[in-house]
Amino acid sequence: MTDYDIKGWCPGALRPMASGDGLVLRIRARNGRLTPDQAQGIAGLARQHGNGLIDLTSRANLQLRGLNAQGHAATIAALAEMGLLDSDARSESRRNVILSPFATVGGPAWQVAEGIARAMTQPDAPDTPGKFGFAVDEDVPVLGDVPSDIRLRQIGTGWLILPDGGDWGLSAPDTDSAVHAAMALTRWFAQGGIHEGRGRMRDYLHRQPDLPAGAGPAPQMPMRQAPGPGPAPNGWMLGFAFGQITPAQLATAAKAGPLRLTPWRALLIEGATEPPPVPGAILDASDPLLRIHACTGAPACPQAHADVRALARQLAAHLAPGQSLHLSGCAKGCAHRGRASLTLIAEGPDRFDLIRDGDIRTPATQTGLSAAQIPL
Template sequence: MSTAAAILKKGWCPGALRPMQSGDGLIVRVRPRVGRFDLDAARMLADAAQRLGNGHIDLTRRANLQIRGLSDNRLDEQQAELGRFGLLDDDAGSEAVRNVMVAPLAERGSVAYGIAERLEEILAGDPRLRGLPAKFGVLVDDGGPASIADERADMALRVASGFVAFGIDTPHGTRWLGACASRDAVELVVTAMQAVLECVPRTRMRDLSAAALSKLQLAVMPKLQPLPPLDPARGRVIGMLDDAAGVAAPFGRLEAGQLRRLADLAMMAGARDLRLSPWRTLYMRVRDAAAGQALLEGARAIGLIVDERDPLLRIEACPGAPACVSGTVDARGDARRLARLMAERRFGGTVHVSGCAKGCARSAPSDLVLVGEAGRYGVVRNGTARDAADRTIGPSDLELLLPEPSHG
């Protein structure tokens, strides 16, 4: 199935059928159905990453998983393994458009799970929808304790008591347009996507012209009712929440051995699968609180994050050099040094360490941004990697960026 011609140029969103070339080899992105994979599939992914790649596995902000460091002559073997576990699409076109992100604790049989499952089927099966803009995505939230409602997606559904809220992405975040019955939610999203397909030029929701946005609203508003009040979304939770445990990977990076061991810990805790999230956090339903605590302690021992106060949760960092050909700095190594400084100096802000000016790891502003260029860092305060730097420092000068704690 794999050919060198199928390898996409950098800047495209990779897949399992169309990988992307990076500095450490090919990146293969796996999009599990409804955002989760069973424990046997997790072990397979770990083994494949170790045997066929370089052992590095990335959790993405789109609730996907990426295996790094593959070579073209091993892609057929990788794809065969994914196919054996139901993780391979029929073709690259359906794979690319099947971008549905679902709340990690939505259960099979729930309204949110059913909507997400049906949307995936429609996106993969309707050739007309392959004309949607690249990276176009839909979010389905269940209103539960690990809500993804505040994350960005071109279209968003939020299941509430007795209705489903519908929203679209704008330059200022999600704009909730109204509500519909749960039985009408899938049809509503398909109507909205068809309206996008009629736009010229076709673009992401946040970039639609005023005329295109008005046309879309005319298409969906007759299907909507006034929106009742929505409860605040809780967002990411690390540690125990109800009967589930959440563990995060530093900078979204798992090593093959960590994933294999986490699958074993999950099995001992009574979990049946691992659920992905946009926060690079994995969630597992566990047997009881004691089993969950044992899982968390085991996860801590293998280097995963189980504490909401861990400063690593406030740092975003791309792989940097040498994994990325655009990077000239060890972004994640320097980010770990900054995390230690943040703890020592009680710095409570957010940090983004980017290997280059593209800022792939984070598009939103951070309190402190370091942008790699020619082996040094441009320093940006309260901005993004694309903003002008105030000054330039070397990696050895990181301690100058954070003030000493006040003892007064």
């Protein structure tokens, strides 16, 4: 039994999710890129119809918060004009493709990500669960820590197509066949990996001993650590505490160039060669706030037991170098699925369970701590 709802789907623009602060509307920018005009337009919509808070999500999307039904209708009409709306909610929910934010616009990885998005929005696309997704990397992979069911990695001019959690993969000689192989793997998963509309590739591999046609051993891949704020191969990356930004920050960033949304809840300003002057952005990769994951929490999330972001700001100054902290308003752990030095789960406004060196599912080492008792 859990004390939180498992929805099994993510919000979209056409299918927003109700939260404690109104509707949450997710914008899935194609290949995670926004032109300056699109970013300015979104900032205006957040100001006019939202509550002024915009989330950068771990799936490289943007979320507007605090909309009402009227504001939602006006927002999706504006998004359609900006070319940021899918034709229907089914297509929107299946278009879960994260492209490396460092990928060259129009390059092979860009084309593969576009091809998968196109294939997944066709009427004959497999009926995958709402959270099923793809990660597309270039030669030097950076998305290894990003939750995805199928990973595609460029190897020279060819591609490896890897199921999450497996030690095998499919190979493809070019971009078109990489898309084809990714769809073949998706169909293989859809034949037995979905129950009552839910399922993830990693779980399916545990149950399914037979491999799909063409599968071969997958080589170990070099993995670059997720980058922090600072210069990037194609621009400059800006961090934000808890991945939350304001319309003013978004509009200011857009003045410096096109934006690439990243799964690290940071904004990459394409082409910038110095830090764009965005007030409140985190420029220092050692800032402890970047080592803290804190979900929306109270009061905006109706399932939250505490205002975890306020507590996170208090605790940041006490975090030792290299130490990471995950603060969760309930046991669902929306902000972070991975491990952290310390994970704190709110059980009441000033009552927390503590997990050391584990993730949200690891048994707690201490329970019922007040904020003052948190060992930092």
